[in-house]
Amino acid sequence: MAGLFQSLRDKLDRSVVVESVEMCDIRFPTSLEAHGSDAMHSDPDYSAAYVIVTGGEWTGHGFSFTLGRGTQVVVEGIKALAPLVKGVPLLDIFCNFSTFWRKLTSESQLRWLGPETGAIHLSVAAVINALWDLWGKVEDKPVWKLLSDMSPEEIISLVDFRYLSNVITKEEAVSMLQSKIAGRAEQEKQLQSSGFPAYTTSAAWLGYSEEQLKTLCNAALKDGFRSFKIKVGQDLSDDVRRCKIVRDVIGWNCDLMMDANQRWEVDEAVHNMQQLAEFKPVWIEEPTSPDDVLGNAQITEQLKPLAIGVASGESANNRVMFKQFLQAGAMDFCQIDATRVGGVNENIAIILMAAKHGVPVCPHAGGVGLCEMVQHLAMFNHICVASSNKQIIEYVTHLHEHMVDPVTVTNGNYQLPSKPGYSSEIKKESRDMYRYPDGTFWKKFNN
CATH class of the missing domain: 3.30.390.10 (Enolase-like, N-terminal domain)
Structure with missing residues (x-):
């Protein structure tokens, strides 16, 4: 090293x-x-x-x-x-x-x-x-770039493997990373050229009116987005109504994700998603308690015939929770968050475990500064680790004007940040x- x-x-x-x-x-x-x-x-x-x-x-x-x-x-x-x-x-x-x-x-x-x-x-x-x-x-x-220029051994030196060795060892992780070295330059070149795909949540907050929903979805389409997320979970009949509005605007060639933010019981989640399946969601996010590994596993299994995945992780406390979700087959999409677990180091551990299980990492990024930080983790994952081509990052439009190094999204794709650091500084005046x-x-x- x-x-x-x-x-x-x-x-x-x-x-x-x-x-x-x-x-x-x-x-x-x-x-x-x-x-x-x-x-x-x-x-x-x-x-x-x-x-x-x-x-x-x-x-x-x-x-x-x-x-x-x-x-x-x-x-x-x-x-x-x-x-x-x-x-x-x-x-x-x-x-x-x-x-x-x-x-x-x-x-x-x-x-x-x-x-x-x-x-x-x-x-x-x-x-x-x-x-x-x-x-x-x-x-x-x-x-x-700091991470992507590291050797496999250097990357592994950043990670505390305590409690993880029954799922992934240091030696396995080094081997995984070594297998990707030859392709790093090409992956980075591809990101420089095309960017990293994003989905937008900005149009679909539950407190927005029907008119706002239509206007913002149309605006996102014009901005090049082809993946949209809508909040559900408060009232099923209203969920159906709002999902219909979104599908009417974005059509059927765009991806639609749904997010219940932990609202439902396990059986309720399965029942409600059966009713919402007509809108062909890619996933339902946090359908129940984010701590209920076995409950999420049950939902994941029962939604498989409907081709609806389960996304989770934004509220998971630590790498051990992610380990159990992955072991139990309780997440189809792994949603790391830049600030929920113990920072960059612990997120690297989660990224490695997800890659071993073949689960795509699709980071959560709603909130001030989260888009700015988590893009670095997603791009490192894409260049050095990822075993899946289904990675995508959440995007919201709010509060970027307060960041010293704001995220750049063009035609529905994150662009590689170029300034030194973690894009995490909020302007002094803000x-x-x-x-x-x-x-x-x-x-x-x-x-």
Whole structure:
């Protein structure tokens, strides 16, 4: 692994340490226009538990995504983790990243709040994402390129394989990655030329009117989208009505996905999807509890005759949950999230397990900054790992104007990001305006 680590040592020595870890609560008032509304979350305010890590001449930005109330809990978790990060040489972090990741997730008192689960794990994700943004800037590469230029052994050194060895070993993972090396250049060239396919959710939030639904679907068609997702789950008769509206606009040559956001019981999910099968959905996303591995497996099996897949993962707490879903055949589409599990490192583990099981990775990207970050993971997967050609990334139109390096989608395809880092920095003026509770926007409500 001399290549990667030698490059780091050429730029850093052990005197370059994490000097500061800053954090804040940023909330955007998306609930005012029903953006993000679904069967379980009627009034989301897209928010970020935000972290800024400084080391030497570099600054890394990262965050975990939340829906407003509760963001302060994740920020408090970041404060609790900060002493484990401050003063640590950057070389010690990046050259032993799986060890450092375990240090954050295994702190003996903090882990009691939920080992690799819950708010504290979201806090870990925010810190880890900020460190990856910083590493990309040290190497002057976007994170997808930083990862795609690594050797198989270097990639594997990033992953904590604890609890995974009964499904995938380090040796198996190295072999999988080695088998893809010869095709990396061609895969990257293809992404540079054509981009990465996206599906849009922006048209179909449950709080939108029928007129909005039609207008936004038509606009997405004109923008080149050929895959659409609609929210379902609140009322079956209304689901039928809204799905008919969408199909009438997009026709039958476009793909349609559905998302119940955990609303249904297991048998209810099967029954309702039998009623919605006439609209030929590619998948039903989160049909029931995201923790119910066996329930999701039952739904997956019973929907097979209807050619409807089950998509899940955006709310899964950690790689062990993904392991069980994949082992049980409980997901046909693996939906990683850039901030739900413990950041980039844990998502690499999930990507590897999905590839071994032949399950396509189709990342969740609704929410502020999620499109920006998760595109890096999807593109790394496409270049270095993927065993399926059915990969696709979610896209929403909201809040990109607040990002320093906003996502670019052309003709329904993500374009490769080119700026160094993880595309995770929110503009300072936006942070100052929407910082909660003392930003200029929120002060109006809190005085």
